[in-house]
Amino acid sequence: MRITFIGGGNMAAALIAGLHQQGHPDLQLHVVDRNEDKCRRFAEQHGASWSLSVSEADLQADVVVLAIKPQGMAALAEQIRPWLHQQLLISVAAGIRTSTLSQWLGDYRQLVWVMPNTPAQIQRGVSGVYAMPEVQQTQRTLVDQLLAAVGTTVWLDDENRMDALTAISGCGPAYVFLMVEALAEAARKLGFSDADASQLAGRTFEGAIALLAHSGEDPASLRQKVTSKKGVTEQGILSLQADGLAEIVCRAAERAQARSVEMGALLSQGAQA
Ligand SMILES: NC(=O)c1ccc[n+]([C@@H]2O[C@H](COP(=O)([O-])OP(=O)(O)OC[C@H]3O[C@@H](n4cnc5c(N)ncnc54)[C@H](OP(=O)(O)O)[C@@H]3O)[C@@H](O)[C@H]2O)c1
Structure with missing residues (x-):
């Protein structure tokens, strides 16, 4: 071929x-x-x-x-x-x-x-x-x-679904990198050096994603397994949920989708997107 x-x-x-x-x-x-x-x-x-x-x-x-x-x-x-x-x-x-x-x-x-x-x-x-x-x-x-x-x-x-797909998997790696950056920033605020903060955040994401891939379990059950009642993780998760993490991510995807639609329209007219 x-x-x-x-x-x-x-x-x-x-x-x-x-x-x-x-x-x-x-x-x-x-x-x-x-x-x-x-x-x-x-x-x-x-x-x-x-x-x-x-x-x-x-x-x-x-x-x-x-x-x-x-x-x-x-x-x-x-x-x-x-x-x-x-x-x-x-x-x-x-x-x-x-x-x-x-x-x-x-x-x-x-x-x-x-x-x-x-x-x-x-x-x-x-x-x-x-x-x-x-x-x-x-x-x-x-x-x-x-x-x-x-x-x-x-x-x-349906080709129109490509904008939604772009907003999820096309942009998704950048969302993940931003979350790694945010976790590293939190580590620095808790007193870790830049190098240790990057290591702790980066390796944690890497390990968690590898565990997700290898365990065959869904992310919600893996999360529940590390979130004991009245434990330490629970407090972190409750804070993320109270601040509306799911809604924040959903809004980000909707905004990215809208921009993809807009760019598609501009490019189809031969304009600079
Ligand atoms: N990178 C990604 O992960 C990714 C993800 C999704 C989609 N895409 C899409 O994939 C496409 C390529 O992205 P890329 O990151 O691979 O771009 P890139 O690294 O800029 O590669 C494009 C190459 O093509 C050359 N080129 C442009 N017009 C040409 C022409 N008429 N004749 C011969 N060579 C030409 C460019 O030369 P010059 O540099 O001299 O212009 C450059 O070397 C883009 O449309 C992008 O939207 C990329």
């Missing part, structure tokens, strides 16, 4: 590293990126062929992954539009709906939109996926195989 990546940045690097690790014997990778250093790295690390600008030959692939920033997508679509002939196009650009991309590509409809998240860089991501109705089951299976390289996948039937 031949896959061309247009844009060889973080997201392409994550996908390519994951694909390489999966070890497909017949995989041919091609990377188009205007930065020669990046291209050479893909060649050295993954045996990819490369080019500095997109040409018709680069589009002669089973799958073409558009992995550039959303702002450059309209111009790229204009460039590749004459060279499309039923190959599967996967866009990972945040905010750009398939309907918009399809319009930029002259009503091309072999389109899939993927919203990965940053843990994809270590093959632990979760990606939301929407495919236009014209995308065949065999191509959907191909998308599943490709995305298995960077984690797990959630398919959406």
